[in-house]
Amino acid sequence: MSAPTQAPAPPVAVQPSRSRPTPEISWSRGDKIGVAMAWGAGILLCLIAGSIVAYMLFRGIQYLDLSLLFSHPQVGLDQSKTGGFLDPIEGTVLLTVLGTLIAAPVGVGIAVWLSEYGRPSWLARTVESGVEIVAGTPSIVLAIFGLLVFQQSFFGFLSFTAEGNAVFGRSFFTAGAIMSLIALPLVVGATREALQAIPAHVREASYALGKDRISTIRRVLLPASQRGIGTGVTLGMGRIVGDTAIVVVLLGASLQIEPENGTPVWGLLKGTGSTLTTYVYNNSPVGEGNAPEKAYAAAFVLLVIVIFLNFVVDLIARRKEPSWTR
Amino acid sequence: MDPLSPLDGGTDPMREPMTVAAQLPPPVRRIVVETPPTAVSPPPPGSNGHSPHAMVAPSLRRMPRAQTTPIERMRTEALSIAYGEKLAVNQVSLSIRQGEVLALIGPSGCGKTTLLRSLNRLVDLTPGAIRGGRILLDGEDVDSFDVTLLRRRVGMLFQQPNPFPMSIFDNVAYGLRERGSKKPSRRQLETPVIEALHRAGLFEEVKDNLDHPALALSGGQQQRLCIARSLAIQPEVLLLDEPCSALDPISTQVIEETIVSLRTEIAIVIVTHNLQQAQRVADHVAFMYLGDLIEYGEAERVFGSPVAERTREYVSGGFG
Numbered sequence: 284m285s286a287p288t289q290a291p292a293p294p295v296a297v298q299p300s301r302s303r304p305t306p307e308i309s310w311s312r313g314d315k316i317g318v319a320m321a322w323g324a325g326i327l328l329c330l331i332a333g334s335i336v337a338y339m340l341f342r343g344i345q346y347l348d349l350s351l352l353f354s355h356p357q358v359g360l361d362q363s364k365t366g367g368f369l370d371p372i373e374g375t376v377l378l379t380v381l382g383t384l385i386a387a388p389v390g391v392g393i394a395v396w397l398s399e400y401g402r403p404s405w406l407a408r409t410v411e412s413g414v415e416i417v418a419g420t421p422s423i424v425l426a427i428f429g430l431l432v433f434q435q436s437f438f439g440f441l442s443f444t445a446e447g448n449a450v451f452g453r454s455f456f457t458a459g460a461i462m463s464l465i466a467l468p469l470v471v472g473a474t475r476e477a478l479q480a481i482p483a484h485v486r487e488a489s490y491a492l493g494k495d496r497i498s499t500i501r502r503v504l505l506p507a508s509q510r511g512i513g514t515g516v517t518l519g520m521g522r523i524v525g526d527t528a529i530v531v532v533l534l535g536a537s538l539q540i541e542p543e544n545g546t547p548v549w550g551l552l553k554g555t556g557s558t559l560t561t562y563v564y565n566n567s568p569v570g571e572g573n574a575p576e577k578a579y580a581a582a583f584v585l586l587v588i589v590i591f592l593n594f595v596v597d598l599i600a601r602r603k604e605p606s607w608t609r
Numbered sequence: 610m611d612p613l614s615p616l617d618g619g620t621d622p623m624r625e626p627m628t629v630a631a632q633l634p635p636p637v638r639r640i641v642v643e644t645p646p647t648a649v650s651p652p653p654p655g656s657n658g659h660s661p662h663a664m665v666a667p668s669l670r671r672m673p674r675a676q677t678t679p680i681e682r683m684r685t686e687a688l689s690i691a692y693g694e695k696l697a698v699n700q701v702s703l704s705i706r707q708g709e710v711l712a713l714i715g716p717s718g719c720g721k722t723t724l725l726r727s728l729n730r731l732v733d734l735t736p737g738a739i740r741g742g743r744i745l746l747d748g749e750d751v752d753s754f755d756v757t758l759l760r761r762r763v764g765m766l767f768q769q770p771n772p773f774p775m776s777i778f779d780n781v782a783y784g785l786r787e788r789g790s791k792k793p794s795r796r797q798l799e800t801p802v803i804e805a806l807h808r809a810g811l812f813e814e815v816k817d818n819l820d821h822p823a824l825a826l827s828g829g830q831q832q833r834l835c836i837a838r839s840l841a842i843q844p845e846v847l848l849l850d851e852p853c854s855a856l857d858p859i860s861t862q863v864i865e866e867t868i869v870s871l872r873t874e875i876a877i878v879i880v881t882h883n884l885q886q887a888q889r890v891a892d893h894v895a896f897m898y899l900g901d902l903i904e905y906g907e908a909e910r911v912f913g914s915p916v917a918e919r920t921r922e923y924v925s926g927g928f929g
């Protein structure tokens with residue numbers, strides 16, 4: 284029970300120097316320790332990030348040979364005969380494009396529905412938690428689940444079918460589809476946030492001009508959310524580029540890209556391959572390829588791609604966004 | 610415009626709730642929404658922040674205006690609107706005429722915005738809002754209209770300028786596009802767009818940058834752009850909800866002049882907390898209090914010799 288006798292003095296009375304710069308703040312000891320720890324943690328993180336980049340730069344430049352980027356990987360016992368990693372680079376690009384092509388429109392669609400319609404509300408809540416669950420599921424679990432689904436004969440047209448009708452379930456298609464799931468929550472989140480930052484009166488201004496919901500979304504809300512959408516999609520691409528588990532389980536992680544015989548593009552998408560992440564894993568000392576120098580070189584390329592994507596996110600975030608008074 | 614008379618522009622009341630009560634007019638929406646409506650008493654004398662000088666300010670004079678013969682375009686008949694249990698507008702019957710400006714005044718939370726938003730059926734979008742009574746546009750019930758068609762005929766301007774994130778040209782052309790099955794070309798749109806910008810008094814300032822983003826304009830220019838955007842689709846009624854409360858005195862004056870000049874072709878309703886503004890632009894005034902229409906009449910009469918006690922208190926609280 285607090286004694287009601289002494290009401291605290293109104294704070295207004297003791298702040299005559301409101302416009303002047305704040306005088307010295309006296310910090311308690313606990314605050315000082317807390318600040319010091321936060322400061323130290325920040326510095327430590329910078330050191331770690333810096334040493335990763337520096338080490339990979341050092342290793343990468345040491346082992347990276349431009350010819351590695353343009354030659355196919357080969358099977359060989361001797362490190363000098365195992366070729367380059369052109370196929371993994373192509374695989375990374377192809378898989379990222381596929382995953383993004385699925386995740387971006389689906390993610391934006393979900394975000395628009397949640398933010399602009401969201402009815403019935405039980406369905407909106409269910410969709411919301413669905414997105415959260417997907418976001419929280421480890422990619423290896425998603426991958427195994429994907430394999431289970433895509434090995435059904437119903438999905439046979441998406442991957443290689445062996446004699447005796449056993450569906451392989453592994454292809455750029457199936458890997459791309461599951462990859463889109465790990466990018467999806469980021470697209471949904473960023474788009475939704477951008478939509479919700481648009482004040483209600485902006486939507487109403489469009490309705491007041493006789494526009495319906497659809498054209499308001501298309502002509503006003505989505506253009507105003509470009510920055511958020513761009514950020515979400517780029518972050519999602521970063522996730523896809525960096526994922527290993529899905530590639531191992533669903534892309535086959537074959538050394539070279541192995542298109543299925545038949546039509547060129549369709550065959551390629553039905554075929555298997557690998558990405559930089561699985562290439563690094565396989566050639567690292569723990570993998571089977573045993574070409575650590577090439578693993579370092581490939582890891583360096585991977586790091587460059589990821590840093591580039593981060594840079595793009597930064598660039599988008601710096602763009603001026605339309606702002607209204609609420 | 611007299612620099613001594615504080616207009617309701619300049620400061621956003623939402624941002625400085627502490628000082629507002631002392632120095633500025635009272636449209637502090639957030640505070641009112643949070644307190645029970647019965648707590649909203651008519652402002653005591655002086656609390657509106659109008660300095661005593663305002664009494665003699667020339668800005669109290671009515672703006673010069675052309676003679677018109679008003680024609681009734683819209684009317685409400687026993688209009689009531691409730692948000693769930695809460696009655697926001699109670700049995701209001703009003704006539705809105707082309708050829709004159711109708712000012713809706715009253716303390717914060719008395720239902721002005723609600724009434725205004727019901728006229729173009731924007732309240733229909735608020736979940737839980739219920740409407741009773743009738744609203745007629747040219748004798749026809751607004752519920753019988755296709756809502757998009759109704760909103761083309763009854764335009765609206767908001768308190769905060771809200772241009773769309775596109776070029777100045779595209780903002781004004783926004784309402785004209787996607788009308789029919791085939792898209793009008795830019796050349797076809799040019800004439801109506803430029804005309805609308807002229808009527809909103811903005812053309813001279815933007816004629817060389819029609820392709821610049823609209824959100825790069827100043828607040829006052831943005832608000833005039835929003836007027837142009839509404840005018841482009843040739844509305845017959847224009848609803849303005851505190852259109853100048855976020856603007857500087859000069860922009861306010863330009864917009865007031867535009868309003869007065871438009872009234873010959875368009876029936877205009879303006880909600881304002883600035884009684885001086887109401888006096889400058891309005892031909893008729895409606896005073897609302899806690900959802901009821903207390904007094905309605907010619908502007909000079911309502912301000913000069915109000916009949917109802919409430920009106921007298923409110924109006925005198927405003928200027929001495």
Ligand SMILES: Nc1ncnc2c1ncn2[C@@H]1O[C@H](COP(=O)(O)OP(=O)(O)OP(=O)(O)O)[C@@H](O)[C@H]1O
Binds near residue numbers: 638721
């Ligand atoms: N969306 C809403 N949901 C529930 N109640 C609402 C809603 N909008 C307004 N109200 C209530 O209806 C009443 C009238 O509100 P309204 O916005 O029409 O007042 P106003 O006269 O425009 O006030 P102000 O001058 O502050 O803008 C208020 O008591 C308000 O609390």
Ligand SMILES: [Mg+2]
Binds near residue numbers: 722723
């Ligand atoms: Mg209002």
